[in-house]
Amino acid sequence: xxxxxxxxxxxxxxxxxxxxxxxxxxxxxxxxxxxxxxxxxxxxxxxxxxxxxxxxxxxxxxxxxxxxxxxxxxxxxxxxxxxxxxxxxxxxxxxxxxxxxxxxxxxxxxxxxxxxxxxxxxxxxxxxxxxxxxxxxxxxxxxxxxxxxxxxxxxxxxxxxxxxxxxxxxxxxxxxxxxxxxxxxxxxxxxxxxxxxxxxxxxxx
Numbered sequence: 001x002x003x004x005x006x007x008x009x010x011x012x013x014x015x016x017x018x019x020x021x022x023x024x025x026x027x028x029x030x031x032x033x034x035x036x037x038x039x040x041x042x043x044x045x046x047x048x049x050x051x052x053x054x055x056x057x058x059x060x061x062x063x064x065x066x067x068x069x070x071x072x073x074x075x076x077x078x079x080x081x082x083x084x085x086x087x088x089x090x091x092x093x094x095x096x097x098x099x100x101x102x103x104x105x106x107x108x109x110x111x112x113x114x115x116x117x118x119x120x121x122x123x124x125x126x127x128x129x130x131x132x133x134x135x136x137x138x139x140x141x142x143x144x145x146x147x148x149x150x151x152x153x154x155x156x157x158x159x160x161x162x163x164x165x166x167x168x169x170x171x172x173x174x175x176x177x178x179x180x181x182x183x184x185x186x187x188x189x190x191x192x193x194x195x196x197x198x199x200x201x202x203x204x205x
Contacts, residue, residue: 012092106196
C-alpha cells in the first residue's frame with residue numbers, strides 16, 4: 001500500500017497545477033490578424049495570450065452583438081472552481097497518506113477518482129453551456145446582424161474541442177497544460193488504486 005499511497009499523493013498534487021497553468025485555450029485565426037487572437041481559460045479567470053488579445057476580441061464581438069469576455073467576479077464558476085480543485089487535491093493527498101499507513105483500503109482511491117471524473121464531466125458541460133450562451137445570446141441592437149439562409153441569427157459558438165469556421169475566423173479550442181496535468185493526475189490515481197488492490201490481494205493470498 002505504500003507505493004499506491006505515494007502515487008495517490010502525487011496524482012492528487014498534480015491538480016494544484018491548475019492554479020498556475022491554464023485549463024483550456026481558444027484561439028481565433030483570420031487573414032487580417034497575422035498573429036492569432038487567443039485567450040487562456042484558467043480555473044479563476046480568463047486571460048489573453050497577448051496583452052491586447054481580450055480587448056481586440058471584445059472589439060470584434062461588439063459589432064456582432066456578443067458579450068464581452070467575462071471578468072472573474074462576473075461568473076460564479078471562477079469563484080467555485082478553485083475551491084473545488086483545492087478541496088479535491090487536499091482530499092486526495094489525505095487519502096494517499098492514510099493509504100500509505102494502511103489505514104484505509106485502496107477503494108477510497110477509486111471513490112476519489114469517480115468523484116473527480118463526475119466533477120470533470122459537470123465542468124465540461126458547464127463550459128460548453130457558457131460557450132453556447134456566449135455565441136448565441138446576441139444584442140438585438142448590434143451594428144451587424146448576420147443571419148443564415150433561413151433568416152435565423154448566426155451561431156457564433158466556439159467549438160468545445162477542435163476547430164471550426166466562424167465567419168472569416170477559424171476558432172481553435174483545445175486543452176492546455178493545466179488540463180494535461182489534471183488528466184495525468186487522474187491516471188496516476190487509477191494506477192494507485194490498481195496497485196493498492198493488487199497489494200492487498202497479494203497479502204491475503
